[in-house]
Amino acid sequence: MVKVTEEIKESLKGTKIAFLATASKDGIPNAIPIGAFKFLDDETLLISDQYFNKTLKNLQENPKISLVWWGEKNGFQVKADITIHTEGEIFRRNVEWVRGIKETLRPKSAIVGKITDVYLIKSGPDAGKKIL
Numbered sequence: 001m002v003k004v005t006e007e008i009k010e011s012l013k014g015t016k017i018a019f020l021a022t023a024s025k026d027g028i029p030n031a032i033p034i035g036a037f038k039f040l041d042d043e044t045l046l047i048s049d050q051y052f053n054k055t056l057k058n059l060q061e062n063p064k065i066s067l068v069w070w071g072e073k074n075g076f077q078v079k080a081d082i083t084i085h086t087e088g089e090i091f092r093r094n095v096e097w098v099r100g101i102k103e104t105l106r107p108k109s110a111i112v113g114k115i116t117d118v119y120l121i122k123s124g125p126d127a128g129k130k131i132l
């Protein structure tokens with residue numbers, strides 16, 4: 001697992017929408033916009049599932065994600081291995097957090113991602129460079 005930098009954490013905080021890519025066990029890709037995400041710590045992402053459909057099916061059969069965003073100054077592509085939590089402390093804390101964002105949201109599961117790789121999102125010679 002890798003530890004992300006403050007710059008990467010600040011960049012994600014500064015963006016409202018990120019794009020989450022998953023794939024089925026047969027390799028059929030799926031990408032969606034998401035708004036409920038944050039770093040839990042330097043190695044771990046939390047994504048809240050309210051509406052996942054194809055995404056959840058993909059995660060159940062192939063527990064890997066790519067999350068990409070472009071913030072105010074920079075952008076990153078993060079790969080992670082995930083676990084799905086539908087009960088317990090992690091799920092309860094996810095529900096509290098999401099209801100704090102918008103009371104009407106009803107999380108179905110908490111997706112916890114252990115980060116494995118980070119790449120730069122930019123143009124020019126460093127485009128797509130692996131940094132972690």
Ligand SMILES: Cc1cc2nc3c(=O)[nH]c(=O)nc-3n(C[C@H](O)[C@H](O)[C@H](O)COP(=O)(O)O)c2cc1C
Nearest residue numbers: 032033034035036048049050051052053054055056
């Ligand atoms: C701006 C925006 C933000 C969204 N954020 C989330 C989110 O944080 N969590 C979630 O479960 N769905 C979110 N959705 C819904 C998903 O993008 C998507 O519509 C849903 O997962 C169903 O698509 P799927 O069948 O490909 O999974 C959001 C949709 C939009 C338009």
